[in-house]
Amino acid sequence: MRPGRRGSRPRTRRRPAHEDAVLGMVTAVDRGRYRCLVDAGTPDERAVTAMRARELGRKGVVVGDRVALVGDVSGAPDTLARIVRVEPRTSALRRTADDTDPYERIIVANADQMVIVTALADPEPRPRLIDRCLVAAYDAGMDPLLCLTKADLAAPDPLLEIYAPLGVPYVVTRRGGDLDSLRRHLAGRVSVLVGHSGVGKSTLVNALVPDADRAVSHVNAVTGRGRHTSSSAIALELPGGGWIIDTPGVRSFGLAHVQPESVIEAFDDLAEGAAERCPPHCDHLGEACGLDEWVADGRASRARLDSLRRLLASREGEADR
Numbered sequence: 089m090r091p092g093r094r095g096s097r098p099r100t101r102r103r104p105a106h107e108d109a110v111l112g113m114v115t116a117v118d119r120g121r122y123r124c125l126v127d128a129g130t131p132d133e134r135a136v137t138a139m140r141a142r143e144l145g146r147k148g149v150v151v152g153d154r155v156a157l158v159g160d161v162s163g164a165p166d167t168l169a170r171i172v173r174v175e176p177r178t179s180a181l182r183r184t185a186d187d188t189d190p191y192e193r194i195i196v197a198n199a200d201q202m203v204i205v206t207a208l209a210d211p212e213p214r215p216r217l218i219d220r221c222l223v224a225a226y227d228a229g230m231d232p233l234l235c236l237t238k239a240d241l242a243a244p245d246p247l248l249e250i251y252a253p254l255g256v257p258y259v260v261t262r263r264g265g266d267l268d269s270l271r272r273h274l275a276g277r278v279s280v281l282v283g284h285s286g287v288g289k290s291t292l293v294n295a296l297v298p299d300a301d302r303a304v305s306h307v308n309a310v311t312g313r314g315r316h317t318s319s320s321a322i323a324l325e326l327p328g329g330g331w332i333i334d335t336p337g338v339r340s341f342g343l344a345h346v347q348p349e350s351v352i353e354a355f356d357d358l359a360e361g362a363a364e365r366c367p368p369h370c371d372h373l374g375e376a377c378g379l380d381e382w383v384a385d386g387r388a389s390r391a392r393l394d395s396l397r398r399l400l401a402s403r404e405g406e407a408d409r
């Protein structure tokens with residue numbers, strides 16, 4: 089292949105078939121090296137370290153991606169394979185750095201459930217961040233699960249009341265408590281943990297995956313903030329089947345890339361009303377929105393509409409205040 093200047097790649101795709109490639113799942117990314125699990129669940133299961141092949145171009149490779157590997161795929165110490173292809177993703181969790189900077193980053197691929205981890209205290213819950221995570225989950229086509237931690241420090245009721253109209257499933261955990269309910273929700277699925285630093289994501293992972301050995305740290309008593317102990321995403325296999333992906337704490341969740349349509353799709357009762365009563369490109373926040381009438385006619389509840397509007401409004405303004 090001729091080197092070619094940036095942005096002027098030849099348009100013909102001369103991609104070798106790589107028929108001998110093996111498939112793997114990316115479980116961790118560290119400074120340009122990708123850890124991939126190959127032949128999972130078989131006696132040949134092994135972790136292969138790989139780099140990106142040139143032919144991938146600018147395509148990003150993230151935790152959760154299914155990739156095709158060539159070269160030395162033995163997984164022996166000091167060997168390095170090459171990722172030559174990224175399989176189409178079933179989901180992509182994206183965030184924008186902030187709302188005014190539309191540069192999108194994909195954080196995790198192929199997860200089917202977003203576990204929104206929120207501490208009931210220390211640090212204080214931030215409903216606005218929860219709302220934004222919900223929007224990101226609906227946009228990515230992932231099922232949300234609310235996980236309220238540190239119930240030994242504060243009661244979950246006020247927060248649960250806010251989310252009742254949305255019908256988001258939830259689990260409540262506490263120090264020393266059992267995780268049976270959470271385990272049931274995670275079984276057999278690929279779940280990504282998302283939440284502010286210090287809410288207890290890695291603590292959960294350590295309890296769920298016996299040899300995970302994720303570092304955990306204390307919440308600063310003065311600022312009430314976590315220390316961003318975890319610095320990159322990692323996927324770990326659950327003993328009962330399924331995967332859990334720990335991610336670094338987020339301060340905000342930029343949503344500049346999200347369209348209102350992808351949020352309202354998660355609300356069957358209101359999506360029908362929007363199709364029937366709203367003008368094209370309705371933002372569902374202004375005067376012209378037909379959903380108030382839809383609710384007045386008894387076709388959906390006021391609480392549902394208020395919740396939808398709160399989520400839509402959370403897309404606007406500063407990322408997290």
Ligand SMILES: Nc1nc2c(ncn2[C@@H]2O[C@H](COP(=O)(O)OP(=O)(O)OP(=O)(O)O)[C@@H](O)[C@H]2O)c(=O)[nH]1
Nearest residue numbers: 238263285286288289290291304305316317318337
């Ligand atoms: N009281 C109480 N403390 C908890 C609970 N769960 C976690 N913690 C504590 O909260 C602190 C932060 O936990 P981590 O697991 O490191 O939090 P994290 O969400 O992984 O944080 P980042 O990696 O920075 O995003 C640790 O000191 C934990 O021991 C809980 O249920 N109750």
Ligand SMILES: [Mg+2]
Nearest residue numbers: 289290317318
């Ligand atoms: Mg952590």
